[in-house]
């Protein structure tokens with residue numbers, strides 16, 4: 348696990364299909380922990396559950412970091428938390444914005460998504476060989492396509508001025524060194540900063556929607572939702588909508 352920013356090795360690309368796909372392939376070819384893959388543009392950027400991550404060339408910081416942590420497969424949520432937190436801290440340091448963290452993998456400003464995080468692992472049975480934490484952060488992007496117009500925002504929209512992707516990347520790698528080196532501290536801080544907690548939420552799950560109050564994140568990363576009719580329900584996966592107070 349890299350503990351010093353000097354141990355990061357950054358590979359920059361004008362265009363890739365997906366920085367996560369590239370970094371996972373590099374991991375399988377033996378690349379060392381600390382590889383950082385950055386692209387100006389992705390032609391097949393990945394979200395969760397087969398969804399797409401889109402951004403025009405140069406508008407977003409599209410970055411994946413390769414880690415080889417000593418973790419079990421059921422502990423990988425810690426890396427999503429640490430990566431989300433490190434990016435939130437970087438945005439705050441560079442732009443003066445304090446993004447809200449939304450369980451499990453979003454950075455929001457108000458109701459709009461500023462960044463998304465996708466951790467993908469190369470797992471062999473109980474052995475985690477490599478993990479890639481990929482983040483797409485909307486940096487300088489003022490006019491969104493129709494499908495994102497109501498749900499996305501960017502650093503430039505929020506600050507009203509230019510923002511340097513290179514400065515955000517530098518700040519992210521500095522914070523990532525700290526956060527990935529102490530995952531317990533990162534998880535505690537992620538939990539403390541999670542805007543989802545205490546909120547009325549709707550969770551859209553494969554098995555159907557669930558409504559309640561998000562009361563906590565368990566150590567295993569599940570979201571605990573207090574419902575009127577089923578008590579506390581542990582949610583392992585799903586899309587959370589923060590509901591406005593009635």
Ligand code: BT5
Nearest residue numbers: 365366367392393394395398400401463464481482483499
């Ligand atoms: C995520 O998925 O939020 C994880 C996104 C991770 C993207 C990074 S970019 C670098 C690295 N390489 C990759 O290939 N991926 C990672 P999810 O929670 O499933 O959200 C996906 C949804 O967010 C989409 O269905 C859209 O509704 C929305 N979306 C797509 N592009 C967006 C953008 N640029 N800004 C805000 N929302 C977006």
